[in-house]
Amino acid sequence: MADVIWCKKDVGGKPCNTVNYLDPYCFWNWEGKINCAECGTVYYIHTIQGHMYRGPDEKQGEKPDLSPLYADKPLEGYKGYYPGIKGKTRPYECLPRHIYLGKADMVKFSIRGRPVRGWRPQPPSGGLAGQFPYKWDIQKLSPDVWKEYQEKKKKGEVKDW
Ligand SMILES: [Zn+2]
Numbered sequence: 001m002a003d004v005i006w007c008k009k010d011v012g013g014k015p016c017n018t019v020n021y022l023d024p025y026c027f028w029n030w031e032g033k034i035n036c037a038e039c040g041t042v043y044y045i046h047t048i049q050g051h052m053y054r055g056p057d058e059k060q061g062e063k064p065d066l067s068p069l070y071a072d073k074p075l076e077g078y079k080g081y082y083p084g085i086k087g088k089t090r091p092y093e094c095l096p097r098h099i100y101l102g103k104a105d106m107v108k109f110s111i112r113g114r115p116v117r118g119w120r121p122q123p124p125s126g127g128l129a130g131q132f133p134y135k136w137d138i139q140k141l142s143p144d145v146w147k148e149y150q151e152k153k154k155k156g157e158v159k160d161w
Contacts, residue, residue: 002027002050005043005068007036009058016041017075020068024050025094035064037071037081037088066090108145113158115142115149 002024007016018038022045031046034056042064045055067090072080083092095101110116115138139146152158 002047003052005034005036005045005056007039007041007043009036009039009041011039018071018073020071022047023069026066026069026090030066032065033059033062034066034068035088037068037085038073040087108148109152112160113149113152115145 001021003022005020005022007018007020009016016036016039018036020034020036022034027045027047028050029048033042033044035042042059042062043056044059045057046053067088069090069092070081070083071089072078081089083089107116117136138149149158
């Protein structure tokens, strides 16, 4: 985190005591208004290279430019606001592209058309982590891949280089 805003605003006789986290990606060099995720108090801040240069100064009745990414209440255990709560925190938009969020493809043949070992399920006889360090009896262990390999050979899809 670049910095935090520990909100001490008096809410109903008790301090708000919410820590609003300023993530460096958005707030490293930033000037504007940000809301407290719990009580909604708007603070003006000016950060330069991750340091709070000015603020946080309360701005009553003004609208925030940005929300914190998340906030929590360290004095109340795990209570907090996670990313993407409307009007409180910003959504987290740093996930990898959707094509990278699925399952890995099982590759059975190398780019030269030769069978590879890194697919599953491996038989229990393979031992720990399914490894066959010196002998990979593909014909016996995976007759279907063996058949596919023979067909690839016939079609001339297996090369050395
Ligand atoms: Zn607050």
